[in-house]
Amino acid sequence: MNNSTHTKSDTFSVMKQGNAFKFLSNGEWRTSSSGKTMKEVTPYDNTEAYEFQSCSQQDIDDVFKAANRAQRDWAKTPLWKRAEYLRKAAVILRENKDEIATALVKEIAKNRKSAVSEVIRTADLIEYTAEEGTRMVGKLMTSDSFPGQKRDKLCLVHRVPLGVILCIPPFNYPVNLCASKVAPALITGNSVVIKTPSQGAVSALYLAAAFHLAGVPAGVVNAVTGKGSEIGDFLTTHPLVNCISLTGGGTTGMSVCKKVGMIPLQMELGGKDAAIILPDCDLDLAAKAIVSGAFSYSAQRCTAVKVVLAVEPIGDELVKKVVEGVKKLTVGHPEDNADITAVINKSSADYIESLVFDARQKGASEVCPYKREGNLLWPTVFDHVREDMKIAWEEPFGPVLPIVRVKSVEDAIEFANRSTMGLQGCVFTNDIEKAIHISDQLSTGTVQVNGQPARGPDHFPFQGFKDSGLGSQGVYFSLEAMTKVKSTVINLRQESYAMN
Numbered sequence: 024m025n026n027s028t029h030t031k032s033d034t035f036s037v038m039k040q041g042n043a044f045k046f047l048s049n050g051e052w053r054t055s056s057s058g059k060t061m062k063e064v065t066p067y068d069n070t071e072a073y074e075f076q077s078c079s080q081q082d083i084d085d086v087f088k089a090a091n092r093a094q095r096d097w098a099k100t101p102l103w104k105r106a107e108y109l110r111k112a113a114v115i116l117r118e119n120k121d122e123i124a125t126a127l128v129k130e131i132a133k134n135r136k137s138a139v140s141e142v143i144r145t146a147d148l149i150e151y152t153a154e155e156g157t158r159m160v161g162k163l164m165t166s167d168s169f170p171g172q173k174r175d176k177l178c179l180v181h182r183v184p185l186g187v188i189l190c191i192p193p194f195n196y197p198v199n200l201c202a203s204k205v206a207p208a209l210i211t212g213n214s215v216v217i218k219t220p221s222q223g224a225v226s227a228l229y230l231a232a233a234f235h236l237a238g239v240p241a242g243v244v245n246a247v248t249g250k251g252s253e254i255g256d257f258l259t260t261h262p263l264v265n266c267i268s269l270t271g272g273g274t275t276g277m278s279v280c281k282k283v284g285m286i287p288l289q290m291e292l293g294g295k296d297a298a299i300i301l302p303d304c305d306l307d308l309a310a311k312a313i314v315s316g317a318f319s320y321s322a323q324r325c326t327a328v329k330v331v332l333a334v335e336p337i338g339d340e341l342v343k344k345v346v347e348g349v350k351k352l353t354v355g356h357p358e359d360n361a362d363i364t365a366v367i368n369k370s371s372a373d374y375i376e377s378l379v380f381d382a383r384q385k386g387a388s389e390v391c392p393y394k395r396e397g398n399l400l401w402p403t404v405f406d407h408v409r410e411d412m413k414i415a416w417e418e419p420f421g422p423v424l425p426i427v428r429v430k431s432v433e434d435a436i437e438f439a440n441r442s443t444m445g446l447q448g449c450v451f452t453n454d455i456e457k458a459i460h461i462s463d464q465l466s467t468g469t470v471q472v473n474g475q476p477a478r479g480p481d482h483f484p485f486q487g488f489k490d491s492g493l494g495s496q497g498v499y500f501s502l503e504a505m506t507k508v509k510s511t512v513i514n515l516r517q518e519s520y521a522m523n
């Protein structure tokens with residue numbers, strides 16, 4: 024393994040040919056056999072951000088064959104050594120955090136501070152995964168714990184890799200949500216094929232490059248670029264895929280689920296996270312969490328607060344505090360660290376606008392008014408939202424927050440549970456018994472008490488109920504998801520009991 028540090032500006036030069044980024048196949052950065060490239064524009068000024076390969080079916084087929092070939096030797100690499108590769112990749116990410124953050128700023132308009140923190144969070148996640156993975160030991164079971172049995176069978180239980188994992192991250196965390204799939208896959212002895220998001224492709228390629236530069240053997244980490252609508256089906260239905268881990272929209276996730284065969288799936292899809300605010304809560308704390316929860320990264324987070332259910336009589340006071348908080352948010356360019364930056368593309372901005380117009384036309388009260396310049400949308404808050412308004416149910420993935428007034432906690436729970444999604448929810452109250460009762464009633468994978476919805480810290484389990492997903496993420500849970508149980512049973516001729 025190469026132990027030198029990677030801080031020079033040409034560290035990643037291997038990834039490029041001219042202006043175009045190459046894709047990673049079997050340990051080599053290549054141009055596509057299609058001869059075609061794709062261009063990506065910045066969300067904020069529509070100028071060209073990057074150019075990268077439009078991978079062909081032939082490229083993808085080659086990548087899967089390489090990943091399949093490399094996996095067995097990788098699985099035979101001692102665990103401590105696999106962990107070393109991961110730690111090395113984490114070091115490379117940290118050393119190059121500014122360059123990678125620049126890609127995040129340009130491709131997905133994440134503000135610089137958050138972009139740098141995504142890279143550091145990713146390095147931490149990879150290191151934690153290396154450590155957790157080395158501690159993931161098998162277990163020994165004995166037959167005599169089952170009724171009627173003697174101690175004449177010893178069962179050695181191991182977790183073994185699945186094979187080739189197809190990792191499909193979304194645009195909003197192209198580095199971190201790529202690593203949250205790749206790191207657990209690698210430490211457990213799988214090889215990976217990354218399908219980068221089209222907006223965010225270069226950021227995800229940097230992640231792949233960190234593993235490549237760390238010296239991970241050829242074929243173990245591969246990354247292809249291209250449009251999901253063009254190469255998605257070929258990737259997900261490829262016979263050499265042994266597991267798919269996808270984070271993205273519900274429509275994408277469900278269509279993949281319907282097409283693939285009997286392989287394990289880890290799906291992290293959309294959310295409509297509700298914040299239930301009880302009259303007895305610390306209102307300042309709740310308002311602060313709502314503003315941060317609803318508007319960080321312009322609300323392009325699956326865990327964003329997407330509807331507030333204010334239990335009367337606190338509605339007026341809560342709305343006043345939320346509006347005060349929203350007015351302090353800065354709107355502008357990601358390089359200036361603005362809180363609110365342009366949403367990912369025009370079609371997303373148009374969709375968000377359609378939800379705004381629907382709420383406006385149906386009479387919601389626009390307490391923080393909507394304004395748009397290109398893809399830049401000012402943080403908008405609607406009060407007195409009713410259930411006939413689309414914004415009450417749909418996921419805008421943009422800075423528009425609906426507030427619904429409800430008469431009772433029971434009404435709030437009923438409203439929240441009517442959503443087809445069930446990622447997270449949160450409840451603000453000073454009564455912990457009430458909080459537990461509400462958490463028990465909510466059909467969501469996680470409920471936060473007196474805090475905003477969030478995936479992190481990244482070792483916590485993260486899962487969606489209903490249409491929000493399948494399986495659980497979070498370091499240990501992903502290690503389990505990317506392995507299967509294998510057991511060896513030793514049948515003794517006579518019973519034997521371990522003695523002191």
Ligand SMILES: NC(=O)C1=CN([C@@H]2O[C@H](COP(=O)(O)OP(=O)(O)OC[C@H]3O[C@@H](n4cnc5c(N)ncnc54)[C@H](OP(=O)(O)O)[C@@H]3O)[C@@H](O)[C@H]2O)C=CC1
Pocket residue numbers: 191192193194195218219220221222249250251252254255256258259269270271272273275276278279291292293294324325418420446487491492
């Ligand atoms: N629960 C969670 O953890 C999270 C959920 N999300 C959800 O993701 C959505 C926004 O992210 P976004 O990136 O736009 O989501 P998409 O569903 O559009 O895309 C997600 C990923 O899937 C790829 N893809 C698209 N079509 C296919 C296909 N047919 N087969 C295989 N892969 C495909 C995309 O590639 P391409 O870009 O080329 O189309 C991208 O890499 C929101 O709905 C949000 O709620 C986002 C983050 C976290």
Ligand SMILES: O=C(O)[C@H](O)COP(=O)(O)O
Pocket residue numbers: 195196200323324325326327476477478479
């Ligand atoms: O993609 C998302 O939106 C994330 O999974 C949420 O992560 P966060 O809660 O750390 O923003």
